[in-house]
Amino acid sequence: EDKVVQSPLSLVVHEGDTVTLNCSYEVTNFRSLLWYKQEKKAPTFLFMLTSSGIEKKSGRLSSILDKKELFSILNITATQTGDSAVYLCASILTGGGNKLTFGTGTQLKVEL
Amino acid sequence: GAVVSQHPSRVICKSGTSVKIECRSLDFQATTMFWYRQFPKQSLMLMATSNEGSKATYEQGVEKDKFLINHASLTLSTLTVTSAHPEDSSFYICSALSHATNEKLFFGSGTQLSVL
Numbered sequence A: 001e002d003k004v005v006q007s008p009l010s011l012v013v014h015e016g017d018t019v020t021l022n023c024s025y026e027v028t029n030f031r032s033l034l035w036y037k038q039e040k041k042a043p044t045f046l047f048m049l050t051s052s053g054i055e056k057k058s059g060r061l062s063s064i065l066d067k068k069e070l071f072s073i074l075n076i077t078a079t080q081t082g083d084s085a086v087y088l089c090a091s092i093l094t095g096g097g098n099k100l101t102f103g104t105g106t107q108l109k110v111e112l
Numbered sequence B: 001g002a003v004v005s006q007h008p009s010r011v012i013c014k015s016g017t018s019v020k021i022e023c024r025s026l027d028f029q030a031t032t033m034f035w036y037r038q039f040p041k042q043s044l045m046l047m048a049t050s051n052e053g054s055k056a057t058y059e060q061g062v063e064k065d066k067f068l069i070n071h072a073s074l075t076l077s078t079l080t081v082t083s084a085h086p087e088d089s090s091f092y093i094c095s096a097l098s099h100a101t102n103e104k105l106f107f108g109s110g111t112q113l114s115v116l
Helices: none
Strands: A003-007 A010-014 A019-026 A030-038 A043-049 A056-058 A061-066 A071-076 A085-093 A100-102 A106-111 B004-007 B010-013 B019-025 B032-038 B044-051 B067-073 B076-081 B090-098 B104-107 B111-115
Touching: A003 A085, A003 A100, A010 A019, A019 A030, A019 A085, A019 A106, A030 A071, A043 A056, A043 A061, A043 A071, A043 B104, A071 A085, A100 B044, B004 B090, B010 B019, B019 B032, B019 B090, B019 B111, B032 B067, B032 B076, B044 B067, B076 B090
Parallel strands: A010 A106, B010 B111
Antiparallel strands: A003 A019, A019 A071, A030 A043, A030 A085, A056 A061, A061 A071, A085 A100, A085 A106, B004 B019, B019 B076, B032 B044, B032 B090, B067 B076, B090 B104, B090 B111
16 A cells, blocks of 8 residues: 655654655655645645755755655755645655645644 | 636535535546545545546546536536435535646646535
8 A cells, every 4th residue: 555654753853953854755657746735724845856965945844755765855945934734745656646645744833 | 817616616515415516627528537525634535537428447446326417518527425314424526627738637726515
């Protein structure tokens, strides 16, 4: 059975801190891994990672995939209270019709 | 980015009634839409894949007669929770696949269903 596991489950940091969120996967026919940010309602897309070792950046967020060790990390530098959210990673399979298997999510809270 | 509209955002209903949730892609055509369910503090669980013009594909353990899915056009999919019971109370989210944006998935804003 395909599995995506995220850690930690929850995290509380202070503004300005740097955080690293982890996502490991055990899936057959892996194609890509996606990161989403979920605040109160729908998840918003952050990154799609398909190739190993290539960092993707968007402002203070960055992410990288390791297909040998089957994991990805999401880094957030200089955190702000607006970064507080649940961060979800999901695997997408080749020939899987674009179905996503989501991890359990990491609840991040950034305090002043 | 592409916009997916989901309606209603919140619904409260009595046990035994049916509830219809709509998911629309506003500025793109979506041949495939997905329906997810999310319990508090848990992740998104895929319920079914909705393909325009054909029957939906349900995930294991999801009752197709309970959760009716219709994808009659390239911009609209509906999920009907039939004879709802309190255990059906959950957050339901749809997503639509946009081929125009490199096959990215865009999510609706979700529907919080509470069955009394």
